[in-house]
Amino acid sequence: MNSIAETLQTELLTSAKKAGLEPGDTLCIAYSGGPDSTALLSLLKSIQSELVLDLRAIYIDHGLRTLDERRQELRIVRSLCRSLDIPLYIKFLPPGYITRHDDEQLGTEASARLYRYVFLHKMAEITGSRFTALGHTSDDQVETVLMRCIQGSGPEGLKGISSQTEWLWRPLLNISKADLHEYLSKSSLSYSIDSSNTDTAFTRNYLRHTLLPSIREAFPGVDGALQTLADKMAAVEAVLAEREHSVPEIRCSDTQAEYPYDDFVELPLYIRVRLVYRLYNRWYPGSQQRLPYRFVRQLCDCRAAATYYRCGEGYGIRMEKRRGLLFWERPVVPNTKNSYLIVIQTGSFYLGTGSKIRFLSKAIEGSSQFRLKDVEFYSKGVCVIRSKRDGDMIRLRGGRKRINEALRESGIPEENRSEIALIEDQRGILAVIPLQLPRTILWSPFAKSLEEVDTRFEIMELKSERR
Numbered sequence: 001m002n003s004i005a006e007t008l009q010t011e012l013l014t015s016a017k018k019a020g021l022e023p024g025d026t027l028c029i030a031y032s033g034g035p036d037s038t039a040l041l042s043l044l045k046s047i048q049s050e051l052v053l054d055l056r057a058i059y060i061d062h063g064l065r066t067l068d069e070r071r072q073e074l075r076i077v078r079s080l081c082r083s084l085d086i087p088l089y090i091k092f093l094p095p096g097y098i099t100r101h102d103d104e105q106l107g108t109e110a111s112a113r114l115y116r117y118v119f120l121h122k123m124a125e126i127t128g129s130r131f132t133a134l135g136h137t138s139d140d141q142v143e144t145v146l147m148r149c150i151q152g153s154g155p156e157g158l159k160g161i162s163s164q165t166e167w168l169w170r171p172l173l174n175i176s177k178a179d180l181h182e183y184l185s186k187s188s189l190s191y192s193i194d195s196s197n198t199d200t201a202f203t204r205n206y207l208r209h210t211l212l213p214s215i216r217e218a219f220p221g222v223d224g225a226l227q228t229l230a231d232k233m234a235a236v237e238a239v240l241a242e243r244e245h246s247v248p249e250i251r252c253s254d255t256q257a258e259y260p261y262d263d264f265v266e267l268p269l270y271i272r273v274r275l276v277y278r279l280y281n282r283w284y285p286g287s288q289q290r291l292p293y294r295f296v297r298q299l300c301d302c303r304a305a306a307t308y309y310r311c312g313e314g315y316g317i318r319m320e321k322r323r324g325l326l327f328w329e330r331p332v333v334p335n336t337k338n339s340y341l342i343v344i345q346t347g348s349f350y351l352g353t354g355s356k357i358r359f360l361s362k363a364i365e366g367s368s369q370f371r372l373k374d375v376e377f378y379s380k381g382v383c384v385i386r387s388k389r390d391g392d393m394i395r396l397r398g399g400r401k402r403i404n405e406a407l408r409e410s411g412i413p414e415e416n417r418s419e420i421a422l423i424e425d426q427r428g429i430l431a432v433i434p435l436q437l438p439r440t441i442l443w444s445p446f447a448k449s450l451e452e453v454d455t456r457f458e459i460m461e462l463k464s465e466r467r
Contacts, residue, residue: 002186008039008175009047015171016051019131019164023052027169028129030120031057031088033077033192036135039180040172042189044133045084057081057088058123058132062112063095065195073192080189089127091119101390109202124167131169136161138227139177143207145226146215152293154270155237160230244271250279250328257328264326265303272300276328280317283330284418291315295415302326313436314415330419378447379425386422394422394429395444403432406442423447 021027029044031037044055059077061070074090081088098112120132141160148157163173172180184191200206215222247267250257257279264272276296295312299319302311309321318329392403401409407417416436423431430447434440 002183004179004183004186005043005046008043008179008183011175012043012047012171013050015163015169015174016047019169019171021051021053021131021169024054025131026054026056026127026129028056028058028120028124028127028132029086030116030132030134031059031077031081032135032194033059033073034135034194034197035184035191036137036172036177036180038080038189038191039183040133040135041080041084041086042187043183044171045086055086056123056127056129057086058091058120059088060091060116060119061093062098062115063093064098064108064112069195073194076190076192089123109204121167131164131167134168134170135172136170137172137175137177137180138223141173141230142223142226143204143212145230146212146222147204147207149226149229154273154293155233155240158229158233159237160227160233240270240274243268244274247271247275250275252279252282254283255330259326261321261324261326269297269300273297276300276317276319279328280315284316287418291317292415314413316418316436318436379423379430380427380446383423383425383430386424388420388422392422392429394432394442395446396442397445403429406432407434410440410442412437412440 027044029037029041031041041055041057044053048055057077059074061074063070077090078088093115098108098115101111101115123129124132145158145160148160151157161170161173162168163170196202197205198209200209212222219225248259248263250259259275264275267275273293273296276299277291280291292315295314299312302309302319302321304311304321306321307323311319311321311326313319316330320327388403393400394403394406396406403420403422404417407420408414412434416434419435421433421435422429423433425446427446428444430444432442
């Protein structure tokens with residue numbers, strides 16, 4: 001056995017002990033076919049007998065590269081798993097799937113990463129694996145901390161990648177890519193090179209191949225400095241978390257939260273900020289949208305002598321002072337089963353919490369009891385109001401567009417795109433209503449068509465309410 005192999009095996013055994021892996025545990029390994037995950041798979045196999053682990057390899061083809069490259073990578077992946085006698089689970093995505101399902105407009109790279117983690121978590125549940133091992137290295141840690149410095153992250157971001165979470169384990173985080181490449185070379189292991197990893201149009205690739213080499217040339221010790229920064233910020237984060245846990249939680253339901261005003265404004269600013277972030281994460285646990293710090297800072301600087309004061313609103317959250325309490329609210333459409341849904345009938349009802357929107361529906365025949373005030377639209381057959389689903393599109397005069405794309409092109413601010421209601425009949429989506437900007441409605445030509453319609457709808461009242 002070569003010395004580099006022994007060194008890396010010792011590091012993995014130390015990390016496994018720290019993670020609490022036990023004999024007989026099932027361990028999934030995120031295997032991409034690249035050099036880092038190839039080294040990880042081989043090293044874990046080499047210490048399998050000592051740890052007594054049931055190893056499973058998980059491979060995902062995102063369908064983003066050429067067919068020839070994907071086929072070549074798959075041959076390498078299957079060959080190594082066969083030679084190491086490790087069961088291999090494969091997920092294939094059709095070309096274009098990631099782009100078509102990027103409903104939150106995250107971009108191809110981030111959307112693929114999100115899908116990968118969702119699938120890895122699902123496979124861990126199916127196989128009964130306590131952890132899924134990932135091949136992140138010390139180089140990845142340096143890149144992450146530098147990127148978060150540039151993005152202006154706080155301690156929770158600057159602590160970098162965690163070596164262990166509830167279900168993820170990163171045993172290579174203290175090992176450099178150079179050491180892994182030396183191990184691969186001396187072990188004569190083949191691996192795949194993902195051509196997309198050299199595309200500097202992606203932020204991390206630009207940082208890795210262009211920005212970081214220039215910084216290293218000017219500051220040779222930058223890697224160690226950034227790793228030290230991550231260690232320090234992890235310690236700061238631990239102190240903040242302990243302080244935060246000693247503070248009473250915000251009282252919260254699915255749609256509303258409250259906190260004594262005087263108690264809130266007396267808390268240290270960053271604890272106030274963290275409380276608001278935690279509230280947002282409870283209300284929107286699956287959202288990949290980042291709540292901007294400046295917006296949260298604006299909310300947390302809310303100091304007013306007035307009995308009623310609007311602190312701010314956006315990103316699906318609204319905060320105001322009411323007498324001695326601070327209230328947070330989120331606009332919602334009533335939730336039925338797995339989708340927000342109201343079947344529209346004659347009469348009126350309301351959407352949202354900050355503004356009331358009254359719709360009146362009636363047959364076209366006969367004289368109207370009400371005069372049109374703001375806008376009028378028409379439906380064919382049963383008409384419903386619901387929340388957005390994956391793949392939803394609306395036909396506008398410029399053609400069919402995804403809902404998020406249509407909102408962005410219409411100039412709806414990002415902070416007001418989180419909570420929307422869709423009006424739909426058998427022809428498709430008639431209208432999109434941002435619940436925080438109820439007067440800003442996107443209409444399909446269907447909604448204005450008088451042909452073969454059954455019902456007319458009038459928005460009769462739009463007003464903000466002061467509570």
